[in-house]
Amino acid sequence: MPGRTWAGTTLDDRKALRREQLVAAGLELLGTEGSAGTSVRAVCRQAKLTERYFYESFADREELVAAVYEHVGEEARQALVDAVRDAPTPVSRAEHAVRAFVELIVDDPRKGRVLLLAPLTDPALTRRGLHLLPVFAALVGEQLSHGDETERRMVAVGLVGALSNVFIAYLDGSLKVSRERLVAHCVKLVLGADGH
């Protein structure tokens, strides 16, 4: 009977809760220690759970990493969609999107690092071709007016790279600039990409 109640909650509830704890622990490690520090054992230590529960929710270390990445990616996507909705002009759309993204990764730099760095550094993600940035880039690309298919794609890829790098530099402190100026510059990048 899976519906049986144990410590006030049902089994499925606790199982889901443990899964959340594991994903949260994975986010913490992947966003600070990086890929190498995100081992099954380390995740379990962080989540204060034993390996048994790890394999209860994930078949692999790989599956956990992918789950963390997709979790953060979905959050970012949602933030972007929310930000863009109800923005009338292209300029305000760009500004709202950039602001939302900056807020997301400034409030929680771990998410920024997972989103921007992890797919380049973790074999579990690179091998699966898990790259959300191209997806975001495609979203951006659709908004672009100039050029043919390939042209728009190149512009979008370059734009995403530029934004990523600026964010990363901002995150690790090597680019000391106020948040407002960061946003303003990124908006300029987005708008400039459509320009020439």
Add this chain to the structure above:
Amino acid sequence: MPGRTWAGTTLDDRKALRREQLVAAGLELLGTEGSAGTSVRAVCRQAKLTERYFYESFADREELVAAVYEHVGEEARQALVDAVRDAPTPVSRAEHAVRAFVELIVDDPRKGRVLLLAPLTDPALTRRGLHLLPVFAALVGEQLSHGDETERRMVAVGLVGALSNVFIAYLDGSLKVSRERLVAHCVKLVLGADGH
């Protein structure tokens, strides 16, 4: 007696040769398997040498990785310097530089991956703050005319990110475009960074 000749060569010569083999093996692994696959044992297998000779030339695994990175970096720097020399106008300078860089990483994608990805993924490099791209970017940035110190820095960081991302996408095949068009677009990026 270090000058003594053994199998036709002196000891120092053979030692230097082994070092080269190790660096070459490190480049191969770091540029294909990535940081995780570049272990001391794997490098030695690849170089067909034993661990003994590894520690004859390097104190650490870290030292080998740094040597590989600096080796490739020096090659790239030299290619850039050569390309820019004798180019009269800023436009031709940008074009020559981009073309040289593209040729370098297209002829040998392993070098591209080492140059662009390794400093983000390998702790041995991140910890030492070994990032040559900002250096290259600074070189480019000096040519830029507009804006104050911070402005130029932001522009340079963004430009490097844009170029990196385009190169990476091109390298892993997700951006299918002719080499000429790639160069042309990158030149446009470089020139455009100076624009607005």
Add this chain to the structure above:
DNA sequence: AGGATCTGACAACAGTTGTAGTCAACCGAG
């Protein structure tokens, strides 16, 4: 030929990894 030097294969160390299994203790339904 003798003796110094160099070479390469391999073992040993303690550590971590992913993954699986065991076993005593707990908890709530009947």
Add this chain to the structure above:
DNA sequence: CTCGGTTGACTACAACTGTTGTCAGATCCT
């Protein structure tokens, strides 16, 4: 109270890591 689902601590395994050490054999100078 008993029984079966649930928990957590623990162990086991083979594979790998960085690093150092050993030892038999090859190579050259005198």
